[in-house]
Amino acid sequence: xSKLTHHFQISAAHFAVPPDFQTAEELAxxxxxxxxWIHENVGVSNRHVCQPGDDPAKLAATAARPAIENLGTPDxxxxxxxxxxxxxxxxxxxxxRELGISGVPTYSVNATCLSFLVALRHAxxxxxxxxxxxxxIVTAELPTLSRNFSDPKSAxxxxxxxxxxxxxxxxxxxxxxxFRQKTWPEFAELTQIRGGGLLNHPMxxxxxxxxxxxxxxxxxxxxxxxxxxxxxxxxxxxxxELSVKDLxxxxxxxASAAGMRLLERLGLPKNRxxxxxxxxxxxxxxxxxxxxxxxxRDGRIKPGDKILFLGTAAGLSIGATVLQW
Numbered sequence: 001x002s003k004l005t006h007h008f009q010i011s012a013a014h015f016a017v018p019p020d021f022q023t024a025e026e027l028a029x030x031x032x033x034x035x036x037w038i039h040e041n042v043g044v045s046n047r048h049v050c051q052p053g054d055d056p057a058k059l060a061a062t063a064a065r066p067a068i069e070n071l072g073t074p075d076x077x078x079x080x081x082x083x084x085x086x087x088x089x090x091x092x093x094x095x096x097r098e099l100g101i102s103g104v105p106t107y108s109v110n111a112t113c114l115s116f117l118v119a120l121r122h123a124x125x126x127x128x129x130x131x132x133x134x135x136x137i138v139t140a141e142l143p144t145l146s147r148n149f150s151d152p153k154s155a156x157x158x159x160x161x162x163x164x165x166x167x168x169x170x171x172x173x174x175x176x177x178x179f180r181q182k183t184w185p186e187f188a189e190l191t192q193i194r195g196g197g198l199l200n201h202p203m204x205x206x207x208x209x210x211x212x213x214x215x216x217x218x219x220x221x222x223x224x225x226x227x228x229x230x231x232x233x234x235x236x237x238x239x240x241e242l243s244v245k246d247l248x249x250x251x252x253x254x255a256s257a258a259g260m261r262l263l264e265r266l267g268l269p270k271n272r273x274x275x276x277x278x279x280x281x282x283x284x285x286x287x288x289x290x291x292x293x294x295x296x297r298d299g300r301i302k303p304g305d306k307i308l309f310l311g312t313a314a315g316l317s318i319g320a321t322v323l324q325w
Contacts, residue, residue: 002241017162076135077138080108081109111285140162
Protein backbone atom coordinates (compact mmCIF):
# COMPACT_ATOMS: atom_id res chain seq x y z
CA UNK A 1 0.00 0.00 0.00
CA SER A 2 1.58 3.28 -1.12
CA LYS A 3 1.86 5.99 1.53
CA LEU A 4 2.36 9.73 1.34
CA THR A 5 5.72 10.91 2.67
CA HIS A 6 4.70 14.60 2.77
CA HIS A 7 1.20 15.95 3.43
CA PHE A 8 0.21 19.20 1.69
CA GLN A 9 -2.17 20.45 -0.96
CA ILE A 10 -1.78 22.60 -4.05
CA SER A 11 -4.69 24.94 -3.49
CA ALA A 12 -4.16 27.18 -6.53
CA ALA A 13 -2.35 27.04 -9.87
CA HIS A 14 -2.32 29.95 -12.31
CA PHE A 15 -0.29 31.03 -15.32
CA ALA A 16 0.41 34.16 -17.34
CA VAL A 17 2.07 34.85 -20.68
CA PRO A 18 3.27 38.01 -22.43
CA PRO A 19 0.59 39.55 -24.67
CA ASP A 20 2.67 39.23 -27.84
CA PHE A 21 2.93 35.88 -29.57
CA GLN A 22 4.79 34.61 -32.59
CA THR A 23 3.58 31.98 -35.02
CA ALA A 24 5.79 29.46 -36.76
CA GLU A 25 5.12 31.31 -39.99
CA GLU A 26 6.37 34.59 -38.53
CA LEU A 27 9.42 33.01 -36.91
CA ALA A 28 10.36 31.14 -40.09
CA UNK A 29 11.27 34.45 -41.71
CA UNK A 30 13.84 35.16 -38.98
CA UNK A 31 15.24 31.64 -39.19
CA UNK A 32 15.33 31.56 -43.01
CA UNK A 33 13.40 28.31 -43.12
CA UNK A 34 9.94 27.06 -43.98
CA UNK A 35 7.18 27.12 -41.37
CA UNK A 36 6.48 23.49 -42.27
CA TRP A 37 10.01 22.61 -41.10
CA ILE A 38 9.26 24.15 -37.68
CA HIS A 39 5.96 22.28 -37.38
CA GLU A 40 7.49 18.95 -38.39
CA ASN A 41 10.86 19.12 -36.62
CA VAL A 42 10.20 21.30 -33.56
CA GLY A 43 6.47 20.86 -32.97
CA VAL A 44 5.81 24.43 -31.77
CA SER A 45 3.15 26.30 -33.73
CA ASN A 46 2.96 29.34 -31.45
CA ARG A 47 4.95 30.85 -28.63
CA HIS A 48 4.44 33.96 -26.52
CA VAL A 49 7.35 36.41 -26.62
CA CYS A 50 8.43 39.20 -24.34
CA GLN A 51 10.14 42.42 -25.40
CA PRO A 52 13.68 43.56 -24.53
CA GLY A 53 13.64 45.17 -21.10
CA ASP A 54 10.60 43.24 -19.86
CA ASP A 55 10.82 42.42 -16.15
CA PRO A 56 10.35 38.75 -15.15
CA ALA A 57 9.23 39.87 -11.69
CA LYS A 58 6.23 41.66 -13.22
CA LEU A 59 5.18 38.62 -15.24
CA ALA A 60 5.60 36.36 -12.21
CA ALA A 61 3.45 38.71 -10.14
CA THR A 62 0.75 38.68 -12.83
CA ALA A 63 0.53 34.89 -12.52
CA ALA A 64 0.53 35.04 -8.70
CA ARG A 65 -2.11 37.72 -8.06
CA PRO A 66 -5.18 35.47 -8.46
CA ALA A 67 -3.79 33.02 -5.88
CA ILE A 68 -3.18 35.80 -3.36
CA GLU A 69 -6.55 37.42 -4.01
CA ASN A 70 -8.31 34.11 -3.35
CA LEU A 71 -6.15 32.65 -0.60
CA GLY A 72 -4.39 35.56 1.07
CA THR A 73 -0.76 36.46 1.68
CA PRO A 74 1.67 33.52 1.88
CA ASP A 75 4.05 32.83 4.78
CA UNK A 76 6.92 32.30 2.32
CA UNK A 77 7.56 33.16 -1.34
CA UNK A 78 9.91 31.04 -3.48
CA UNK A 79 10.92 32.26 -6.93
CA UNK A 80 11.87 29.19 -8.99
CA UNK A 81 13.43 30.10 -12.30
CA UNK A 82 16.50 30.27 -14.50
CA UNK A 83 15.54 33.82 -15.51
CA UNK A 84 16.78 36.51 -13.15
CA UNK A 85 15.98 40.21 -13.12
CA UNK A 86 19.53 41.09 -12.01
CA UNK A 87 22.28 39.42 -10.00
CA UNK A 88 21.60 41.21 -6.70
CA UNK A 89 19.09 41.49 -5.06
CA UNK A 90 17.49 38.13 -5.59
CA UNK A 91 14.55 38.22 -8.04
CA UNK A 92 12.13 36.95 -5.38
CA UNK A 93 12.50 40.32 -3.65
CA UNK A 94 11.18 42.13 -6.71
CA UNK A 95 8.28 39.69 -7.13
CA UNK A 96 7.26 40.38 -3.53
CA ARG A 97 7.47 44.11 -4.15
CA GLU A 98 5.29 43.81 -7.26
CA LEU A 99 2.73 41.91 -5.18
CA GLY A 100 2.79 44.46 -2.35
CA ILE A 101 4.10 41.85 0.10
CA SER A 102 6.40 43.11 2.87
CA GLY A 103 7.86 41.29 5.86
CA VAL A 104 7.43 37.84 4.29
CA PRO A 105 10.60 35.79 3.70
CA THR A 106 11.57 35.18 0.07
CA TYR A 107 14.32 33.34 -1.76
CA SER A 108 15.07 31.83 -5.17
CA VAL A 109 15.76 28.36 -6.52
CA ASN A 110 17.56 27.89 -9.84
CA ALA A 111 17.75 24.32 -11.07
CA THR A 112 17.04 25.48 -14.65
CA CYS A 113 14.10 23.48 -16.06
CA LEU A 114 13.61 21.62 -12.76
CA SER A 115 13.40 24.77 -10.63
CA PHE A 116 9.68 24.37 -9.94
CA LEU A 117 10.06 20.75 -8.82
CA VAL A 118 12.94 21.63 -6.49
CA ALA A 119 10.93 24.52 -5.03
CA LEU A 120 7.96 22.17 -4.54
CA ARG A 121 10.26 19.78 -2.69
CA HIS A 122 11.36 22.65 -0.42
CA ALA A 123 7.75 23.69 0.18
CA UNK A 124 6.64 20.12 0.95
CA UNK A 125 9.39 19.69 3.53
CA UNK A 126 8.74 23.02 5.24
CA UNK A 127 4.98 22.48 5.39
CA UNK A 128 5.45 18.95 6.70
CA UNK A 129 7.70 20.16 9.54
CA UNK A 130 5.25 23.02 10.22
CA UNK A 131 7.79 25.78 9.49
CA UNK A 132 5.16 27.36 7.22
CA UNK A 133 1.52 26.70 6.39
CA UNK A 134 1.13 28.61 3.10
CA UNK A 135 3.92 28.88 0.52
CA UNK A 136 3.72 30.63 -2.83
CA ILE A 137 5.94 29.25 -5.61
CA VAL A 138 6.29 31.57 -8.58
CA THR A 139 8.28 31.25 -11.78
CA ALA A 140 8.77 33.43 -14.83
CA GLU A 141 10.89 32.51 -17.81
CA LEU A 142 11.79 34.82 -20.73
CA PRO A 143 14.14 32.64 -22.82
CA THR A 144 13.14 34.10 -26.19
CA LEU A 145 15.44 37.04 -25.48
CA SER A 146 18.36 34.58 -25.54
CA ARG A 147 17.44 32.72 -28.72
CA ASN A 148 20.30 31.90 -31.07
CA PHE A 149 18.88 32.32 -34.57
CA SER A 150 21.85 30.51 -36.08
CA ASP A 151 20.45 27.38 -34.38
CA PRO A 152 16.90 27.13 -35.77
CA LYS A 153 15.86 24.08 -33.72
CA SER A 154 16.50 25.65 -30.34
CA ALA A 155 15.35 29.12 -31.45
CA UNK A 156 12.00 27.73 -32.64
CA UNK A 157 11.57 25.70 -29.45
CA UNK A 158 11.56 28.40 -26.77
CA UNK A 159 8.62 30.42 -25.45
CA UNK A 160 8.00 32.84 -22.57
CA UNK A 161 5.62 32.29 -19.68
CA UNK A 162 5.03 32.38 -15.94
CA UNK A 163 3.13 30.37 -13.35
CA UNK A 164 2.25 30.47 -9.67
CA UNK A 165 1.27 27.66 -7.31
CA UNK A 166 0.05 28.00 -3.72
CA UNK A 167 1.07 25.11 -1.49
CA UNK A 168 -0.71 24.75 1.86
CA UNK A 169 -1.01 22.47 4.85
CA UNK A 170 -4.02 20.17 4.82
CA UNK A 171 -5.81 17.50 6.80
CA UNK A 172 -6.86 15.80 3.57
CA UNK A 173 -5.07 12.73 2.23
CA UNK A 174 -3.06 14.77 -0.23
CA UNK A 175 0.64 15.35 -0.85
CA UNK A 176 3.67 13.55 -2.25
CA UNK A 177 4.54 9.87 -2.38
CA UNK A 178 8.17 10.61 -3.19
CA PHE A 179 10.60 13.08 -4.74
CA ARG A 180 13.63 12.05 -6.78
CA GLN A 181 16.41 13.90 -8.62
CA LYS A 182 19.73 12.90 -10.18
CA THR A 183 22.46 14.91 -11.95
CA TRP A 184 25.22 13.83 -14.34
CA PRO A 185 27.62 16.82 -14.62
CA GLU A 186 29.67 15.22 -17.40
CA PHE A 187 26.92 16.45 -19.76
CA ALA A 188 26.95 20.06 -18.51
CA GLU A 189 28.04 21.60 -21.81
CA LEU A 190 25.23 20.02 -23.82
CA THR A 191 22.78 22.76 -22.73
CA GLN A 192 24.07 26.14 -21.65
CA ILE A 193 24.15 29.91 -21.69
CA ARG A 194 27.81 30.68 -20.99
CA GLY A 195 27.32 34.34 -20.09
CA GLY A 196 25.81 35.88 -16.97
CA GLY A 197 28.44 34.75 -14.49
CA LEU A 198 32.10 35.32 -13.76
CA LEU A 199 33.48 32.90 -16.37
CA ASN A 200 32.42 35.21 -19.21
CA HIS A 201 32.14 38.49 -17.34
CA PRO A 202 31.09 41.53 -19.43
CA MET A 203 34.36 43.29 -18.56
CA UNK A 204 36.51 40.51 -20.03
CA UNK A 205 37.72 41.19 -23.56
CA UNK A 206 37.23 37.50 -24.38
CA UNK A 207 33.48 37.64 -23.68
CA UNK A 208 31.32 37.66 -26.80
CA UNK A 209 27.70 38.65 -27.34
CA UNK A 210 26.95 35.05 -28.34
CA UNK A 211 27.95 33.91 -24.84
CA UNK A 212 24.55 35.21 -23.73
CA UNK A 213 22.61 33.07 -26.20
CA UNK A 214 21.07 29.67 -25.56
CA UNK A 215 22.76 26.66 -27.08
CA UNK A 216 21.74 23.02 -26.93
CA UNK A 217 22.97 19.80 -28.51
CA UNK A 218 19.49 18.34 -28.51
CA UNK A 219 20.09 15.01 -30.23
CA UNK A 220 23.19 14.22 -28.15
CA UNK A 221 21.32 15.21 -25.00
CA UNK A 222 18.39 12.95 -25.85
CA UNK A 223 20.68 9.98 -26.47
CA UNK A 224 22.32 10.57 -23.10
CA UNK A 225 18.99 10.93 -21.29
CA UNK A 226 17.02 7.96 -22.69
CA UNK A 227 18.66 5.07 -20.80
CA UNK A 228 18.82 7.14 -17.60
CA UNK A 229 15.15 8.10 -17.83
CA UNK A 230 14.05 4.47 -18.10
CA UNK A 231 15.89 3.47 -14.92
CA UNK A 232 14.93 6.69 -13.15
CA UNK A 233 11.19 6.28 -13.78
CA UNK A 234 11.26 2.63 -12.79
CA UNK A 235 12.95 3.45 -9.47
CA UNK A 236 10.62 6.39 -8.81
CA UNK A 237 7.46 4.31 -9.24
CA UNK A 238 8.97 1.52 -7.15
CA UNK A 239 9.73 3.99 -4.35
CA UNK A 240 6.15 5.28 -4.54
CA GLU A 241 4.80 1.71 -4.64
CA LEU A 242 2.83 2.62 -7.75
CA SER A 243 2.66 1.54 -11.39
CA VAL A 244 1.95 3.50 -14.56
CA LYS A 245 -1.67 2.27 -14.51
CA ASP A 246 -2.12 4.02 -11.13
CA LEU A 247 -1.27 7.42 -12.63
CA UNK A 248 -4.25 9.59 -13.54
CA UNK A 249 -2.23 12.38 -15.15
CA UNK A 250 1.32 13.03 -16.34
CA UNK A 251 2.60 16.62 -16.21
CA UNK A 252 5.97 16.66 -17.98
CA UNK A 253 8.47 19.36 -18.71
CA UNK A 254 7.70 20.47 -22.27
CA ALA A 255 11.27 19.83 -23.42
CA SER A 256 10.80 19.23 -27.15
CA ALA A 257 8.68 17.28 -29.62
CA ALA A 258 11.19 14.42 -29.43
CA GLY A 259 11.06 14.57 -25.65
CA MET A 260 7.27 14.37 -25.64
CA ARG A 261 7.35 11.36 -27.99
CA LEU A 262 9.86 9.72 -25.67
CA LEU A 263 7.26 9.66 -22.90
CA GLU A 264 5.23 7.12 -24.87
CA ARG A 265 8.34 4.97 -25.30
CA LEU A 266 8.66 5.04 -21.52
CA GLY A 267 5.14 3.60 -21.26
CA LEU A 268 3.38 6.82 -20.27
CA PRO A 269 0.01 7.06 -22.08
CA LYS A 270 -0.44 10.02 -24.41
CA ASN A 271 -4.09 10.46 -23.44
CA ARG A 272 -3.07 11.04 -19.81
CA UNK A 273 -0.21 13.41 -20.65
CA UNK A 274 -0.58 17.21 -20.56
CA UNK A 275 0.99 18.49 -23.79
CA UNK A 276 1.12 22.28 -24.23
CA UNK A 277 4.32 22.38 -26.31
CA UNK A 278 2.61 23.27 -29.59
CA UNK A 279 0.87 26.34 -28.19
CA UNK A 280 3.50 27.67 -25.77
CA UNK A 281 6.87 26.09 -26.61
CA UNK A 282 9.48 25.16 -24.03
CA UNK A 283 9.05 27.71 -21.22
CA UNK A 284 11.95 26.30 -19.16
CA UNK A 285 10.97 25.95 -15.47
CA UNK A 286 7.54 27.51 -16.10
CA UNK A 287 6.56 24.59 -18.36
CA UNK A 288 5.42 22.17 -15.64
CA UNK A 289 3.40 24.60 -13.48
CA UNK A 290 1.88 26.13 -16.63
CA UNK A 291 0.84 22.66 -17.80
CA UNK A 292 -0.60 21.99 -14.33
CA UNK A 293 -2.58 25.24 -14.34
CA UNK A 294 -3.94 24.54 -17.83
CA UNK A 295 -4.91 20.98 -16.89
CA UNK A 296 -6.75 22.26 -13.83
CA ARG A 297 -8.48 24.98 -15.87
CA ASP A 298 -9.61 22.35 -18.37
CA GLY A 299 -11.09 20.11 -15.66
CA ARG A 300 -8.56 17.31 -16.02
CA ILE A 301 -7.77 17.05 -12.28
CA LYS A 302 -10.00 15.86 -9.43
CA PRO A 303 -9.35 15.18 -5.73
CA GLY A 304 -7.50 11.93 -5.15
CA ASP A 305 -5.86 11.88 -8.58
CA LYS A 306 -2.28 10.63 -8.71
CA ILE A 307 -0.14 12.98 -10.80
CA LEU A 308 3.36 12.36 -12.09
CA PHE A 309 5.61 15.38 -12.62
CA LEU A 310 8.68 14.44 -14.69
CA GLY A 311 11.35 16.56 -16.30
CA THR A 312 14.92 16.99 -17.42
CA ALA A 313 17.20 20.00 -17.10
CA ALA A 314 20.59 21.31 -18.10
CA GLY A 315 23.16 19.49 -16.06
CA LEU A 316 22.16 16.81 -17.17
CA SER A 317 19.52 16.45 -14.44
CA ILE A 318 16.34 14.40 -14.18
CA GLY A 319 13.71 15.10 -11.54
CA ALA A 320 10.24 13.84 -10.68
CA THR A 321 7.58 13.51 -8.03
CA VAL A 322 4.26 11.71 -7.72
CA LEU A 323 1.51 13.67 -5.97
CA GLN A 324 -1.94 12.81 -4.74
CA TRP A 325 -4.25 15.75 -5.44
